[in-house]
Amino acid sequence: MAGHYTYDQVADRIVAELGVPRPALSTLRAAAATAGRGTNQRVRVTAGMPRPLQGRVDRQVLFDATEIDTWLANHPARAVRRARAALAAAAPEDRQAAVDQARASGLSWAEVADAIAGAEGITRTRQWAQQLYGTSQTPQPAHDTVTEPADS
Numbered sequence: 044m045a046g047h048y049t050y051d052q053v054a055d056r057i058v059a060e061l062g063v064p065r066p067a068l069s070t071l072r073a074a075a076a077t078a079g080r081g082t083n084q085r086v087r088v089t090a091g092m093p094r095p096l097q098g099r100v101d102r103q104v105l106f107d108a109t110e111i112d113t114w115l116a117n118h119p120a121r122a123v124r125r126a127r128a129a130l131a132a133a134a135p136e137d138r139q140a141a142v143d144q145a146r147a148s149g150l151s152w153a154e155v156a157d158a159i160a161g162a163e164g165i166t167r168t169r170q171w172a173q174q175l176y177g178t179s180q181t182p183q184p185a186h187d188t189v190t191e192p193a194d195s
Contacts, residue, residue, distance in 0.1 A: 046107065046108050046109070047096070047100075047105040047106065047107065047108055048105065048106045048107075048108050048111050049103050049104070049105060049106075050068050050071050050072065050104060051068070053071055053092075053106055053111055054066055054068060054071060056111060056112070056115060057088055057115065060115040060116075060118070061088065061115065061118060061120055061121075063088055063120075066088050066089065070088070070089060071089060071092070073089075074087075074089030074092045075092065075094060075095050075104075088120070090118070090119050090120075091114055091118070091119065092114060093106060093107065093110040093111060093114055119148075119149060122148040122149070123148050123149060123150060125148070126141070126144055126145035126148040126150055127145070127150070127154070127158045129141045129144060129145070130142065130145050130155060130158035130159055130162065131158050131159075131161055131162040132162070133162075138159070138176070139176055142155055142172070142176040143176075145158070151169070152169035152170075152172045152173045152177070153168075153169040153172075155169070155172045155176070156168055156169050156171060156172040159172065
């Protein structure tokens with residue numbers, strides 16, 4: 044049927060577009076059943092998957108092909124890949140913007156540290172990344188107390 048995908052075809056499109064192992068049909072069915080109920084912390088292959096069309100044709104559940112193709116073109120996993128590549132390519136002095144974008148794309152501090160470590164060829168921890176690039180990095184106002192010397 045033109046303009047529609049079955050679960051099998053959606054699974055094939057996911058493999059072709061995202062380059063991930065073929066998801067089980069039960070994974071796709073579960074995602075379709077919970078579509079629109081919020082997202083998990085991790086970017087899953089089914090994140091944001093459109094709901095199937097109402098009704099069935101020849102006992103098959105169908106998806107709108109345009110909706111599936113648009114979803115795959117804008118899939119969150121693509122943003123994560125771009126963020127990792129930007130982190131690896133960023134010069135150390137320009138890395139803050141890349142880290143901010145990576146965090147906005149959903150990368151954890153551990154993933155940020157791994158991407159930077161891969162670029163630098165040394166081991167980095169999530170704590171290191173968060174301390175260096177995290178929100179705790181923002182300068183705090185100084186609260187130094189000044190003591191006046193006592194008159195003698």
